[in-house]
Amino acid sequence: MTTPDQVLDLRRFTAPAQRWLVAAAVGVWLLLLFAVIPETWRLLDRAEALGAAATSGAPSAAGDAAYSTLYTAACLVSVAPAVVAVVIYLVWRTRHAMEERFPTPLLLSLAGLAICQVASVTAAWGDQFTGAAIDAELRSAGISLWGRDAMERGWYVGYAVLAAGAGALSFAFSRQPRHQPWWVLSLTPFAVGVPLTLLAGPYL
Numbered sequence: 001m002t003t004p005d006q007v008l009d010l011r012r013f014t015a016p017a018q019r020w021l022v023a024a025a026v027g028v029w030l031l032l033l034f035a036v037i038p039e040t041w042r043l044l045d046r047a048e049a050l051g052a053a054a055t056s057g058a059p060s061a062a063g064d065a066a067y068s069t070l071y072t073a074a075c076l077v078s079v080a081p082a083v084v085a086v087v088i089y090l091v092w093r094t095r096h097a098m099e100e101r102f103p104t105p106l107l108l109s110l111a112g113l114a115i116c117q118v119a120s121v122t123a124a125w126g127d128q129f130t131g132a133a134i135d136a137e138l139r140s141a142g143i144s145l146w147g148r149d150a151m152e153r154g155w156y157v158g159y160a161v162l163a164a165g166a167g168a169l170s171f172a173f174s175r176q177p178r179h180q181p182w183w184v185l186s187l188t189p190f191a192v193g194v195p196l197t198l199l200a201g202p203y204l
């Protein structure tokens with residue numbers, strides 16, 4: 001087996017178990033997409049610490065910048081599963097060899113986080129036939145006007161963060177194995193912070 005095959009070792013699961021896992025993954029994705037993520041948006045919209053956009057309405061003086069924390073929170077929430085997955089992987093990898101097989105709980109945890117991240121991305125993905133994207137989903141979830149604008153930008157900037165993060169990981173994993181955790185930890189703040197700042201528009 002190649003190293004990826006050794007690490008993942010999907011043959012540990014029987015054929016019926018693999019079918020059940022795929023069905024569970026689809027079920028979790030649908031639950032996240034239609035229940036968990038909309039409720040997360042509503043929590044962000046109402047959170048006092050983020051400006052309480054649902055009840056505050058248009059700010060009198062600060063304009064969009066009054067909801068900069070809401071924009072930042074939306075972006076970070078949208079990429080949180082990927083960040084958590086990278087941290088979990090690094091914590092495990094620092095104590096194990098590159099070719100060592102993932103324990104089943106770790107493999108399932110990483111797969112679950114990957115499903116969460118896919119749901120986060122698809123929640124904002126445009127429909128090529130109707131044109132509906134995250135704005136329509138936020139309206140459907142009952143998000144306020146000011147909250148909707150901040151969260152829409154934050155969620156889309158999350159795409160840029162994911163792209164930057166993928167580039168950072170590709171570079172880090174091309175280094176010597178013993179240096180990879182250091183490179184990931186060093187590059188991750190830039191991968192998150194640079195798009196978050198450069199694409200903030202009126203929110204920073």
